[in-house]
Amino acid sequence: MEMDYTLDQIDQVAAKLIKEYANKYIWAFYAPMGAGKTTLIARICKQMGVEETVASPTFSIMNEHLANGKKIYHMDWYRLEDEAEAIRTGIEAAMDEADICFIEWPEKAASLLPDETLKLKIEILDPEHRRIFITS
Numbered sequence: 614m615e616m617d618y619t620l621d622q623i624d625q626v627a628a629k630l631i632k633e634y635a636n637k638y639i640w641a642f643y644a645p646m647g648a649g650k651t652t653l654i655a656r657i658c659k660q661m662g663v664e665e666t667v668a669s670p671t672f673s674i675m676n677e678h679l680a681n682g683k684k685i686y687h688m689d690w691y692r693l694e695d696e697a698e699a700i701r702t703g704i705e706a707a708m709d710e711a712d713i714c715f716i717e718w719p720e721k722a723a724s725l726l727p728d729e730t731l732k733l734k735i736e737i738l739d740p741e742h743r744r745i746f747i748t749s
Contacts, residue, residue: 614747627656637731641719644735654687654715674702683712690721699725
């Protein structure tokens with residue numbers, strides 16, 4: 614699946630992604646810095662029922678949220694050196710216990726992703742437009 618969108622349409626994109634891929638529990642977001650990974654994840658979380666602010670977990674590596682009885686982990690693997698460090702931080706255990714995980718910079722520890730991971734690649738078309746490619 615592929616979608617072009619403007620930043621003003623991000624809520625509609627989030628709703629469509631939830632509708633289409635609610636059965637996926639690991640969502641891996643591939644995109645350059647500034648493409649809007651955190652913004653899109655925050656909108657998805659809000660629509661799933663997360664009430665608190667969803668911010669980038671760049672320094673904490675992972676943030677936990679609850680929504681409608683589901684445990685959601687938002688992870689940012691940007692600062693990880695390698696897969697060994699990812700394992701030491703407890704990422705594998707968190708992925709196992711979560712109902713859903715949203716992962717930014719998954720390429721930092723790609724071998725930890727299960728085969729059924731939903732992969733979302735965001736491209737910056739211009740300052741206001743994005744294209745997202747989705748594969749599962």
